[in-house]
Each structure stands twice: as C-alpha cells, then as structure tokens.
C-alpha cells in the first residue's frame with residue numbers, strides 16, 4: 001500500500017520521466033559557468049519571470065539568504081512578516097551569517113503586511129538605527145495568495161522609501177495558477193524572487209533566484225562563500241527544466257484536490273476546518289487526541305505532521321491522486337466515528 005504523505009509538498013519523488021531527463025542531461029562545471037543545462041535553466045526562469053538574470057541554488061533557504069546578502073550589508077535591516085519563512089524558519093541566517101537585522105511585522109489575516117505598519121517601521125537615517133534597506137514578502141504565505149493589488153501597493157511603497165523588494169516565492173507558481181495569471185505578473189513588482197523547484201513542482205532538489213545582473217552577480221559570489229558552488233549540477237537542473245515543462249499547469253489539480261479534501265473533512269464531526277488555500281488544508285482536532293489520530297492514520301497509510309498545536313496542515317502534491325484523497329477521508333472518518 002502506498003503511503004499518502006500529506007506532511008508537505010517537499011516529499012514528492014522524481015517521476016520516471018523526470019529521472020530519464022536527468023540521466024540524459026549534458027553537464028559541465030557550474031562554478032566555471034560551464035554547465036549547459038544549468039545555464040539553460042537559469043536563462044529560462046529569468047525569461048519566464050521577466051528578469052535579466054537567474055541563479056540555480058541548492059535550496060530555498062539558501063536562495064533567500066543570498067538575496068538578503070545581495071540586497072543588504074552588515075548593519076542593515078529588512079522588514080519581514082513575523083510568520084514569514086525568511087524570518088522564522090531559516091535559522092536566523094540573515095542575522096547569523098550576514099549581520100542583517102530582521103524587523104518582523106505582524107501579518108494581516110490575508111498574509112499581507114499593512115503598508116501603514118511598514119511605513120511606521122522604516123527607521124530614520126540616524127546613527128542610532130540600523131539602516132532599513134529591504135522589504136521581504138512571501139507568496140503564497142501558508143497557502144494564501146497575496147492580492148495582486150496589494151503587490152502593486154507594496155511596490156509603490158518600497159520605491160517611495162528607497163527600499164529593495166524581495167519575494168520569497170517558494171510556491172510562486174501555486175500563486176500564479178490560483179490567481180490565473182502568468183508568474184511574471186507577480187514577479188514584476190519585485191527586485192528579486194526566489195522560487196523552489198522542490199515543492200509542488202516535484203524536482204528532487206533546487207531553487208532559483210532571479211533579479212538584475214548586478215544582484216545575481218553578488219548572489220553568485222555569496223553562493224560560493226556559503227558553500228553552494230556546485231559542479232555538474234546539470235543533472236538537477238534537468239529535473240528543474242522537466243518540472244517547469246510538465247508540472248506547472250497541474251498544480252491546479254493539487255488545488256482542486258485540497259478544496260475537495262477540505263469539503264469532505266468539514267463533514268466529519270470532531271474536525272474543525274480552519275481554511276483551505278491553494279494546496280493546503282488547515283484543520284483543528286482535539287489536542288488530546290492528536291497522537292492517537294496520528295497512530296490511526298499511519299496504520300491506514302496516511303502521514304501527517306503533528307506538532308504540539310491542534311492545528312494540522314495537510315498538503316496536496318504530485319504524489320497524491322484522487323484515490324489518495326478518498327483514502328485520506330476514509331482514514332479520518334474511521335478515526336472520528338469509531339471513537340464517538
């Protein structure tokens with residue numbers, strides 16, 4: 001029985017066709033800039049997102065870190081959501097490795113950061129203060145897409161205050177599919193954008209950072225410093241190319257399955273549906289029954305990640321089909337009906 005792994009969209013495995021593409025990749029030494037498959041992937045994502053240059057890197061965390069290091073210098077500050085990945089889930093890398101101070105801003109319910117709060121957080125130019133240099137946003141944020149009108153406002157705000165604007169677009173293509181726009185329409189508002197290939201797009205490894213040629217040159221230098229200068233990375237870039245060719249439009253299937261899953265779980269007494277956004281479903285279950293629920297689901301071949309909170313995040317992806325969703329619903333139902 002195949003396991004249905006709803007913990008994250010990072011758990012996907014490369015498909016046979018993707019593996020075949022990887023095997024056939026032409027490769028070279030990427031530190032010398034000589035890997036043709038890496039170069040083609042970088043040109044392609046830059047063109048797709050309407051930016052002059054791109055850099056292929058091992059992870060989304062490194063991609064965001066390189067962007068922060070390229071935008072900011074020691075003693076600078078970036079404005080960032082208090083629940084944003086670039087603030088909370090990246091080990092404090094900007095501060096630890098870049099001497100860049102984060103200024104976390106509470107999110108509005110839709111995931112945006114209020115322009116008023118941002119404006120109030122920009123520090124005066126004065127030796128007492130860190131220099132506010134950058135605004136970092138995230139889209140999708142916990143599955144939610146930031147409104148396109150808000151992105152324009154954020155852009156105008158950043159310009160008016162002389163700030164750079166970075167997007168953690170780990171799931172940029174989920175946002176684009178949900179908004180029904182080309183990804184470039186989201187990317188156009190930002191100076192730099194980081195995109196993960198290893199989430200819903202289904203590649204085994206890799207992220208891409210796009211921006212100006214100058215920014216990407218700086219990021220390339222920092223990538224080497226961070227130990228991310230890789231050699232025959234074309235094998236991985238080929239997986240990324242394959243993902244961009246074949247796994248973008250199908251993100252709509254993940255969103256449809258998440259919506260369906262949410263609808264079915266909502267019918268089960270004992271589960272409180274908190275929301276469904278793109279490929280993520282958020283539910284509350286009685287906290288004292290979490291461990292028992294986890295054990296029951298594992299028995300049924302369903303994996304979820306349980307923390308200490310009763311809120312569960314279920315994520316749909318390439319390796320979960322309609323039947324997997326039905327099996328998930330049945331497993332949850334089995335647990336909550338047997339125990340009533």
Ligand SMILES: *Cc1c(COP(=O)(O)O)cnc(C)c1O
Nearest residue numbers: 059060061062085138168170196
């Ligand atoms: C996963 C993720 C990242 C980081 O990607 P890794 O490849 O896991 O380092 C960054 N931002 C967001 C929003 C993510 O979901």
